[in-house]
Amino acid sequence: QVQLVESGGGLVQAGGSLRLSCAASGSIVGINAMGWYRQVPGKQRELVADISSGGNIRYADSVKGRFTISRDNAKNTVYLQMNSLKPEDTAVYYCNAEIRPNWGRREWYDYWGQGTQVTVSS
Numbered sequence: 270q271v272q273l274v275e276s277g278g279g280l281v282q283a284g285g286s287l288r289l290s291c292a293a294s295g296s297i298v299g300i301n302a303m304g305w306y307r308q309v310p311g312k313q314r315e316l317v318a319d320i321s322s323g324g325n326i327r328y329a330d331s332v333k334g335r336f337t338i339s340r341d342n343a344k345n346t347v348y349l350q351m352n353s354l355k356p357e358d359t360a361v362y363y364c365n366a367e368i369r370p371n372w373g374r375r376e377w378y379d380y381w382g383q384g385t386q387v388t389v390s391s
Contacts, residue, residue, distance in 0.1 A: 270372070271295035271380055273364045278385030285389075286352045291364030291382050293345040301367035301377050303340055303347035307360035307387075314363065318349060332358075354389045362387050 277289040293300060304319025318328045318338040326338055337350040347364065364382035369375070 271297060271368055271370045273366055273380050273382035275362070275364050275382040275385040278362060278387045280388045280390065281354055283354060283356055283389055283391050285354050286350070287354065287387060289349040289351070289362055289364075289385060289387075291347050291366075293366055293368060293380070296371040297345065298369040298371050298373075300342070300345060300369075303364070303366045305338065305347070305349045306363045306365055307358075308363065308384075309360045317362070319365070320347065351387070354387075356389045356391050358387060359389050360387060361385070 272295055273291050273293050275291045277287060279287060281287050302319050302321050305317040306314050307317050308314040316329055317332055318336055320326045320338045320340050335353045340347045361384040363384045366380050367377035368380050369377060
């Protein structure tokens with residue numbers, strides 16, 4: 270019932286920009302933190318950035334100053350503006366959200382998007 274749908278990935282040259290979007294839909298009571306993770310083949314998934322419902326933000330050191338996370342609570346959507354992209358940013362990016370669905374207990378459940386490919390060419 271609850272889904273996270275990502276968009277905005279693609280191919281970009283080094284130094285370029287992309288904006289990722291992730292919209293949560295379904296029978297949602299509330300959303301706590303939302304964030305972005307990325308994964309490269311052969312490596313563990315890592316946090317890129319996340320943002321709490323109150324707007325507290327954290328970034329991976331590797332993206333500080335280049336990426337900006339934001340959210341629109343009215344739209345249940347989180348964004349990741351990625352500027353000054355580097356080849357090492359190439360990965361599959363996954364949206365994550367802590368959600369209370371209407372069917373669930375009074376606790377946060379982790380939901381994940383399907384992943385969107387970001388490829389940065391040199």
